[in-house]
Amino acid sequence: MVNPRKLYVFASTSFRDHMSHRLKLGVRFCMCVFFMFVFIEFWQLIARENLIDIPFPVADICWYTSLTQMMLFMSPRLFMTIEEDVRSGDIAYSLIRPMPYLWMRISEGIGNMTANTLVYYTLGIACVYVYIGELPSGGMSALITALFFLYFGSVLHILYQAMAGITALWLQDAEMAYRIYQKILIVLGGLYMPLTLYPDWLQTWAFLTPVVAMMFGPVQFVLGENSPLDIQTVVLLMICWFGFSVLLMGVIYRSCVARIEINGG
Amino acid sequence: MHALTVDNLKKSFKTKKSKSGFSGVVSTFFKPDWQLAEALRGISFDIEQGQRVAFIGPNGAGKSTTIKILSGILQPTSGDVSVAGFRPWAEREKLAYKIGTVFGQRSQLWYHLPAQDSFHLLASAYDVDRDTYKKRIKILTESFEIGDLLDKPVRSMSLGQRMRCEIVASFIHKPSILFLDEPTVGLDVSAKAVIRDLVYESSREDGTTVLLTSHDTGDMERVCDRVILIDEGEIIIDDKVSKLRSNYIRKKVVTLNTKEENIILKMAGVKNIDHSPHSLTVEVDTQKQSVEAVIQKAMTQSSLHDISVEDPPMEDVIKAIYAKTKKKVA
Numbered sequence: 023m024v025n026p027r028k029l030y031v032f033a034s035t036s037f038r039d040h041m042s043h044r045l046k047l048g049v050r051f052c053m054c055v056f057f058m059f060v061f062i063e064f065w066q067l068i069a070r071e072n073l074i075d076i077p078f079p080v081a082d083i084c085w086y087t088s089l090t091q092m093m094l095f096m097s098p099r100l101f102m103t104i105e106e107d108v109r110s111g112d113i114a115y116s117l118i119r120p121m122p123y124l125w126m127r128i129s130e131g132i133g134n135m136t137a138n139t140l141v142y143y144t145l146g147i148a149c150v151y152v153y154i155g156e157l158p159s160g161g162m163s164a165l166i167t168a169l170f171f172l173y174f175g176s177v178l179h180i181l182y183q184a185m186a187g188i189t190a191l192w193l194q195d196a197e198m199a200y201r202i203y204q205k206i207l208i209v210l211g212g213l214y215m216p217l218t219l220y221p222d223w224l225q226t227w228a229f230l231t232p233v234v235a236m237m238f239g240p241v242q243f244v245l246g247e248n249s250p251l252d253i254q255t256v257v258l259l260m261i262c263w264f265g266f267s268v269l270l271m272g273v274i275y276r277s278c279v280a281r282i283e284i285n286g287g
Numbered sequence: 288m289h290a291l292t293v294d295n296l297k298k299s300f301k302t303k304k305s306k307s308g309f310s311g312v313v314s315t316f317f318k319p320d321w322q323l324a325e326a327l328r329g330i331s332f333d334i335e336q337g338q339r340v341a342f343i344g345p346n347g348a349g350k351s352t353t354i355k356i357l358s359g360i361l362q363p364t365s366g367d368v369s370v371a372g373f374r375p376w377a378e379r380e381k382l383a384y385k386i387g388t389v390f391g392q393r394s395q396l397w398y399h400l401p402a403q404d405s406f407h408l409l410a411s412a413y414d415v416d417r418d419t420y421k422k423r424i425k426i427l428t429e430s431f432e433i434g435d436l437l438d439k440p441v442r443s444m445s446l447g448q449r450m451r452c453e454i455v456a457s458f459i460h461k462p463s464i465l466f467l468d469e470p471t472v473g474l475d476v477s478a479k480a481v482i483r484d485l486v487y488e489s490s491r492e493d494g495t496t497v498l499l500t501s502h503d504t505g506d507m508e509r510v511c512d513r514v515i516l517i518d519e520g521e522i523i524i525d526d527k528v529s530k531l532r533s534n535y536i537r538k539k540v541v542t543l544n545t546k547e548e549n550i551i552l553k554m555a556g557v558k559n560i561d562h563s564p565h566s567l568t569v570e571v572d573t574q575k576q577s578v579e580a581v582i583q584k585a586m587t588q589s590s591l592h593d594i595s596v597e598d599p600p601m602e603d604v605i606k607a608i609y610a611k612t613k614k615k616v617a
Contacts, residue, residue, distance in 0.1 A: 031411040114360045120383040283362040
């Protein structure tokens with residue numbers, strides 16, 4: 023069992039480290055704001071021109087796509103850090119610390135993401151509000167609920183990034199595994215539009231994957247009355263997928279350690 | 288009391304043999320050709336608590352593989368190891384609290400943060416309580432003279448300063464065994480001397496066992512009492528550092544400052560290695576010629592202003608030992 027105090031210390035050190043990279047943080051934030059505006063413009067244009075029939079207020083869907091973009095940009099690219107550790111052999115040297123390697127990297131990823139959250143949840147939300155000009159139809163409480171769950175969804179996203187990163191031990195490269203996972207996240211997580219606009223069969227597939235608990239589940243609260251999942255369902259989804267993901271990660275990690283023990287990383 | 292015991296340790300790596308050309312690539316893809324590379328061929332040794340041992344060998348000799356097995360990173364193919372009473376690969380987490388590691392080319396410090404943030408992090412990782420940490424860091428800060436570095440981001444430190452901090456980082460949890468892998472690589476002469484003295488002093492004061500690998504024989508001479516020479520996965524010498532010169536090389540370097548501008552020493556076992564007006568440096572093979580006889584012969588040709596008799600550099604001693612071993616094998 024990992025000591026939570028150790029997880030906290032690694033996360034807080036990573037938080038401080040990330041806060042010292044102001045330029046990096048700022049550039050990434052600006053890119054995120056740019057993409058959020060592109061998608062807001064996109065949906066506002068669709069609504070203005072009546073290109074498709076949107077069953078929600080346009081402001082809601084603008085908030086929805088802004089938050090899904092935010093989730094992608096907030097999370098550090100942890101798979102690359104792990105891939106680099108595998109390539110350089112540093113992963114082998116991390117095994118002799120009294121802290122499991124993957125949990126160490128995940129804590130650091132959470133610390134890094136928390137630093138981003140501070141900026142994105144304040145400046146980012148302010149930018150979106152100014153651009154859309156109104157809150158989602160569910161009001162401030164819907165927005166806060168979405169942001170609260172989005173933080174945990176992002177933590178789940180970090181777990182899957184870590185698993186993608188560790189595949190570098192077998193495939194020499196984590197990019198392939200991450201790209202496959204990312205495409206699943208984009209399509210089945212509902213990055214560009216809420217899953218409720220998808221055909222029924224695709225929604226069924228989406229609900230069989232953890233990406234629903236990461237992205238659509240938390241963000242759909244901004245759809246107000248039109249949000250298909252209530253808080254209890256999202257909490258349950260998250261608990262189940264967290265449990266499954268941690269177990270899966272344990273299996274992958276043990277297999278990874280066995281491989282390093284034999285080959286030296 | 289043994290801090291570390293290694294018994295008939297063997298390690299082989301399975302590597303894929305690549306073939307050249309298109310057909311080679313295709314055949315390797317469908318039917319890989321595996322081969323076994325033996326990194327360690329049954330080495331055995333013990334190290335007493337508090338002993339400082341240098342583990343020396345050329346590239347590919349098996350030094351790093353041994354350190355990786357001893358620290359718990361690698362699992363051996365066969366043989367047994369006990370480090371601080373633990374089997375490293377099976378009890379890695381328990382062992383982690385007993386050992387400290389410094390790998391010269393890898394850092395455990397956070398690059399953009401002040402060194403003390405990394406120290407604090409490591410103290411938490413090793414379950415060092417706050418009061419113990421404060422006392423420990425005070426002692427280490429004084430002995431390693433890093434007081435002015437604590438608040439400095441690691442990225443703005445010189446390599447020598449960083450290495451001092453790396454060693455402090457590995458000492459925070461007061462390990463009883465310290466593994467140092469090339470701790471002075473890339474450092475200038477004065478920084479190397481500082482690091483060597485600090486490691487030696489700290490180990491002497493705390494009774495820490497040190498196992499050091501290095502290509503720099505200076506590290507071995509200044510820090511260690513004992514040396515294990517390894518080549519092609521086998522131990523070829525295990526002896527005291529002080530005995531290495533006398534037991535394995537029978538040469539002395541004699542420098543003569545003479546009144547005459549030139550003198551000539553043609554004697555069996557004497558080789559000129561440097562010559563300038565009023566000075567001559569010769570290497571004397573003490574199995575063929577005594578140093579005394581060389582000096583006497585020189586005195587018949589000129590009066591001497593000064594004489595110095597030195598051992599050859601340790602690097603030459605090591606080279607000579609490897610050359611001898613290679614000859615025996617051939």
